[in-house]
Amino acid sequence: MASYQAGDFAAATVLINRLSPQLHRFFVAQAASRADADDLLQETWLRIHKVRHTYRPDEPVLPWFYAIARHVRVDHYRKTVRTTARERGLEEITKVGAKIPAELSQADDLEALLAPLSENQREVIEMLKVAGMSMEEVARATSSSVGSVKQKVHRAYKKLRQSISAMGHTKGQSGGRS
């Protein structure tokens, strides 16, 4: 990161190659389509580039990246809502929003696993379990307290317990029939 701040293009490329997959996955887990996630990733890197001077070498790097990625996603969501409202009307937005978890629920991957969670819970689990951040770092990235992060994780695990049990139950039933 320090080399990137010093204007080293090779260091910037290394950083992009290393962090992009997990940032992209973060966007996909937030119920974005792959094309949207591509756009969000590009937008995130442009914003990171614009404010790279705000990173201080003695601070943890992941909360800095994820805080920016998170706000890019929020801004994108606001813009999408505004555009969709102009084009289709509000009734259809709720239909689109409700469709995503149902579409994913059959898939056997992380996105499907996190689909029953709320957006806040999803992003916290994504940061903790995929990015490998600590509670303190997640709290920094989400501009909240460690207590609030713990509460979200607790609620997310409660939901995950139910959904994983239900998925296991469904799989068991279908496996029995075949």
Next chain:
Amino acid sequence: MKDREIDEVLKKAAQAPHKLDPALLKRVAGSIESSLRPVRTLPSTWVLTTGLVLICAVVALAGAARAGFDGIEKMGVWERALIFSTLGIFAWVAGTEFVNEMIPGSRRRIPLGALLGIGSVVLVGVFALLFRDYRTDHFVSAGIVCLLTGLLHAIPAALLSWLVLRRGFAVNSVSAGLAAGTLAGLAGVGMLELHCANFQATHILVWHTAVIPVSGGAGAFVACALRFRSGSRGLERAAPR
């Protein structure tokens, strides 16, 4: 199902490779290459906070120097010590939060809404403790003059603070606006305490303190309007012609 088992399921799912199109990564790298030059990192938080607090102090002093130091001259030693130390602490905390709002992934010690609420209540407590004249002569007319004077001094403080931290907000601009407004409001209250010689308790409790939430709200509103405007401009640019 135990938490450890859920951890295992999540770990297994997270280990699945998430491949990206190399062309996308190349495009991202290409988009920043042309503007890649060395940047100077920000000074430490306390340096920036000191700058912001100094701006507020200078604006308050300049305003009082123009209008007169009638208020502070009429105050006793205890009143001066308590009021200005409270304002100073409040300004330091608000300044720190403003700087933290600018830096993504900073540690948040206190939510901004809570800071505004607690700070205002503490200030009301200090004023209630010190001023015991409960007359309400010219309550509205004198009060509105003080509120407007405080807000007028908050504007230059907000603009100068923005100049110090103008190098781009990557995160929540509305929170930053609220923090900037709160800090600027403190400059306005500081000026009023230096200048206003009306020591009626209700006047100070209501109208002087009101400068802070009104200024904070105005800061958040301006930031929200700017964000909405930039968002609309983005949409207009993206719209097909």
